Amino acid sequence: METIEIRLQKLTKVFQAKNKEETVAVKDFDITIPAGKLVGLLGPSGCGKSTTLYMISGLLKPTEGRIFFGDTDVTDVAPEKRGIGLVFQNYALYPHMTVRQNIMFPLENIKMEKEKALERAYFYARLVGIDHLMNRKPVQLSGGQQQRVAIARALVKEPRVLLLDEPLSNLDARLRLQTREEIKRIQKETGITTIFVTHDQEEAMSISDEIVLMRDGVMQQKGGPQQVYDEPTNLFVAKFLGSPPINLFEGEIKDEKVIVGDAQFGRAEGRKDQEVIIGVRPEGFKIVERSSLKVKVDYVETIGRDTTLIIDKPSDPKYSKFDPEIAGPDQHENNNHVDEDVDVDEDMKRLQEEGSIEESAPEKKETFRAIVDADHRIQPGDEIKLSVKPHKMFLFDKETGELV
């Protein structure tokens, strides 16, 4: 299979409603997707990621901008002539055809010889591990199997580009884990340039070679998963990636020190005095002997490998609440599947109702999470001292959300 890079140039899509109201779904999107890589388009719902995917597929026509496959401008090329395979969010398997007929369909369309087509269909069915289900109808398959049929159908034409629209969103949590490894494996084996769309940061981080983060039609950041996690360029990116999410504090930079309430979180050399939002990853805290960040532990969540402490936020009434809009929607609110965090919260609620955990204060306390080594045997109510790992702390402008 030939691998090609995909280049988007100033790609813009404006939808016009009947009442002439215009919605900008994607705005001036510039990006190069390297040949043979698996790239995750990530963002909350309504950020324009699926629109971008459908513009690459040719099913949607861009309002402005160009799309290049290799050196060829395909912007005005019909979808069937672009050499793409597309896996739809709900797979769009033809319900009246068997798995074999579904996979053969694209080959029959291009009038491939029956024998060769059958051989090809079985090759890809084996690749995705469904060759024993060839005579079933889609309704007789599980979600994961349907999904693999859809991938086989997309691959069987040996396209230059594979596009996946939320490929895992219809699967349950366990299948999702398994299938994302499958996708990664299939992509590696075929070496096909692959773009997939997801709102699930964990999914994107775990299988992508590169992540492209979008918000409101505008690209926020692009890079390797670890790089984007470690070096977010703005508050939105920092908040969107990571589970449990990053902790945010209001504070200030004073004399090159990062101050939250009475505590000093660290140093900010070369930055002028200003009010900032301080983001600290949960794993960015260390239990130490001496620190100005003295806290009382509220709850302890034990998962064995490590321990999550839930702690009251140090605050200072002199700072007004920052506008949460700067950070954009919390990605965890957008997840439509059951998240691990939600499970924990559910358990917590249940335990509280049963009275085995002390009622928390009537007004919702602002808390933050710190993940620490399980060797520290910490009980709720313990007083501990924390220090902040400098490379896990990010300072954002209070108005714009940009990195300071």
Add this chain to the structure above:
Amino acid sequence: MLEERHDFKAWIYLLPALILLIVFTFYPIVNTFMIVFMVDYDFLYGDYAGWTLTGNIEAVIGHRQFWPAIRNTIIIAFVSVPMSVIISLFIAVWLNSIKKLQGTFQTIFFLPYVTNAIAVGLAFAVIFNRDYGLFNYLLSLFGIDPINWVAPGAEWRFSMIALLVFITWNGLAFKIMVFLSGLQSIDKQYYDAARIDSASRSRVFRKITVPLLSPMIAFITITSFIGAFKEYTAIVGMFGEQMGHRGQLMTIVGLVYEALGEPYTAGSVSLAASAAIVLFFMTLLLTVFNMWVSKKRVHY
């Protein structure tokens, strides 16, 4: 206890409909079956002159117009139903694919449905008029001599063609509506997927549209066959009560109606009942066959 009381309430609610159904549907059906076996039934007094097993059936089969009626009914059903199903399917697909004026065309195509069959039949009779009809005018453009389609003296084959055109046309409106709503409920993603897989338009139609529409097609086909077997109004509308030249377009329902038209002639009611029963079994047979076919051909 609770359940019983609910049962009672339910029966109360159902009662009005049940009474009507029993009086006007179930009782007549049972009665019709019984009349078939009665000699010279008189429906004014309910009198009859004894029982017979096959006498009435033999009488209806021996009727001068029985076999022509069977032939006409079968021709009407097996020509007009497939024709109107296929034509309406294409019109629905075409309507579904246009964006501008879709609503307007939808209304235009549905208008015949709200029009009375007798009135439309009269209009068609004018279209097929020998001397000043539109149809003969069109034919004259191709140098064909005027044909007598509907007037007394018309040949059977010409009358039948004119009738089939009318019945086919008359059946389109409802079918188009059903197919259109069926098409609109098909997930657009199937078409997007087919497009990416470079399926040609005819393949999309044959391999995706028709199979996904097959439940609708089966429903329409079965009900249309039942309707075509009962055809009567269209013929009266277009050809008048004598049903064509010397009753040459007689159908089974026509036979029933004709027999009931002379209730004081001894045995005519029994004859009508027998004709109705013949129609009943014909319809039953065809519907069973249709169901059997659709079980094999209708997907999911």
